[in-house]
Amino acid sequence: xxxTQAHYADPEAVRQLTEGLxxxxxxxxxxxxxxxxxxxxxxxxxxxxxxxTMLSDMVPGISxxxxxxxxxxxxxxxxxxxxxxxxxxxxxxIAIDASLGAGTDIGFIKLKQDSLLPGKAFAxxxxxxxxxxxxxxxxTRTDRYTVSSLTSGSLxxxxxxxxxxxxxxxxxxxxxxxx
Numbered sequence: 001x002x003x004t005q006a007h008y009a010d011p012e013a014v015r016q017l018t019e020g021l022x023x024x025x026x027x028x029x030x031x032x033x034x035x036x037x038x039x040x041x042x043x044x045x046x047x048x049x050x051x052x053t054m055l056s057d058m059v060p061g062i063s064x065x066x067x068x069x070x071x072x073x074x075x076x077x078x079x080x081x082x083x084x085x086x087x088x089x090x091x092x093x094i095a096i097d098a099s100l101g102a103g104t105d106i107g108f109i110k111l112k113q114d115s116l117l118p119g120k121a122f123a124x125x126x127x128x129x130x131x132x133x134x135x136x137x138x139x140t141r142t143d144r145y146t147v148s149s150l151t152s153g154s155l156x157x158x159x160x161x162x163x164x165x166x167x168x169x170x171x172x173x174x175x176x177x178x179x
Contacts, residue, residue, distance in 0.1 A: 005110040008136075008161040013109065017168035020111045022176060025092065025132060032177065033091035034169070035084070035129055036066030037118045038098055039073045044138040044153040047098035047162055048072075054166035059173055063088065066096075074119045077126055095130030096165070098158070101137040107157055108137045109165055136161045 004020030006013035025032070036052030038045040052067040065084055066072035072080055095116045101108070115128035116135060138161070139153050 003111045021172040034064035048096040050162035058170040093130040099135040105137040
């Protein structure tokens with residue numbers, strides 16, 4: 001279920017996403033655990049690791065996995081998830097990943113009350129992740145199944161989308177989780 005969405009270029013995007021996180025997340029006493037999925041080796045797929053890196057700098061001590069230096073991606077995901085879930089029981093998992101969509105959807109950030117399926121665009125068989133998901137539409141569905149499409153997109157919009165998401169999460173986290 002879609003909680004909210006915003007285009008990264010909208011001046012109200014950070015506010016909309018922060019309010020969406022506040023409205024849509026019932027922590028129930030649990031601490032959130034952010035899982036930033038993607039690769040540092042592909043421009044469009046670095047959306048979530050960029051967010052993970054930014055959040056690590058903005059909110060020291062935040063529980064997250066997946067940064068530019070230590071990405072959480074298709075090749076290490078199964079093993080890493082097992083270790084993460086053993087180390088962090090009873091956490092609300094918030095999964096963040098890049099996604100493909102229609103050309104008119106590029107730049108939109110969607111907050112959903114649902115798991116995400118990492119690697120879906122490339123027909124990877126990976127487990128659903130998170131109770132909450134944040135996706136950034138970074139490319140078109142017509143780019144599907146081509147690794148070259150992930151390396152030839154615009155880093156500019158991916159970076160600016162990541163900044164918006166990181167700022168929204170940091171604001172929400174500092175006002176709702178850290179008290």
